[in-house]
Each structure stands twice: as C-alpha cells, then as structure tokens.
Amino acid sequence: MEVRTVKRVLTHEFNQHEKEELGKELANKNLQLAGEEASKRSVVASYASQISATKEGIANLSNKLASGYELKETVCEVEYHTPERNIKQLRRTDTGETWTEPMTDVDFDLWTQFNEVPENAGGDAGGDTGGVNTENADEDSEEEEFDDAYED
Numbered sequence: 001m002e003v004r005t006v007k008r009v010l011t012h013e014f015n016q017h018e019k020e021e022l023g024k025e026l027a028n029k030n031l032q033l034a035g036e037e038a039s040k041r042s043v044v045a046s047y048a049s050q051i052s053a054t055k056e057g058i059a060n061l062s063n064k065l066a067s068g069y070e071l072k073e074t075v076c077e078v079e080y081h082t083p084e085r086n087i088k089q090l091r092r093t094d095t096g097e098t099w100t101e102p103m104t105d106v107d108f109d110l111w112t113q114f115n116e117v118p119e120n121a122g123g124d125a126g127g128d129t130g131g132v133n134t135e136n137a138d139e140d141s142e143e144e145e146f147d148d149a150y151e152d
Helices: 016-067 137-149
Strands: 076-080 087-092 098-102
Touching: none
Parallel strands: none
Antiparallel strands: 076 087, 087 098
C-alpha cells in the first residue's frame, strides 16, 4: 500500500520556550496598540481643534452677515468743547462721518479744560490769549533762560 502525505489542521501544545516567545510578542503588540491609540487621540484632538476653529469662523461670519455690521477699532479725531461747552465732536478719519457726544469724566484733563476769557480782561486791548495764562510770564522766561543755560 502506498503512503501519501497530507496536511491537516491538528492541535499543537506549546512548550515552555514557545509560550515565552508568544508572551514577548503579546507584550510588544500591547505597546504597539497603546502607541497607535495615543496617535489616534492626538490626530482626533487636532481635527477637533480645526473643526472648532472652522465652526467659530462660520458663526462669526454668520453674525456679521445677519447684523450687517461689525465693531472694529477706528481712528477718530476729537474736538473738545465743540460745538459747545462740555460737548465733544468726533470725526471718523476713514469716512469723514461726524457726531457729537457729551464729554465724560475721562475727557476732562489739563489739556481739554474749557478756557473762557472774560470780555474785559484788563490790560490788553483785544486780550484773547487763547486760554494761555500770562500772569506769570516773567517766571516762565526765567525758567526758559535757566533751561537754555543747561542744554549745552
């Protein structure tokens, strides 16, 4: 009778050396899985951040479109006590639009004080000094001479 060779799937019992090798492979696969899951979390977080930024941009544009305007810092010129005392006139430098507002406490400082010159301010005919205090003019020139002497 003739002997033939066939292949069959049968049970194989692992010896101690094979079990140790399988344990090392299992440990390596667990480390690989942990690394891949950490990479996945990182990538997912990155995409979540990008998606959040895109949603924020969409909401911002939607609000602008729905309201028809946006608030942005604009350079304005201010004239204090114009057109009348304690009122300021503002002008946008980009469009030229002007409007008035009451002056606030913050608007009142040394340089924005209302300088009212009495009609009969004695001494000078015409006497408008433009709000400049001329009472101590001699002291001012002495200070200028003192400053000039030490500028060199």
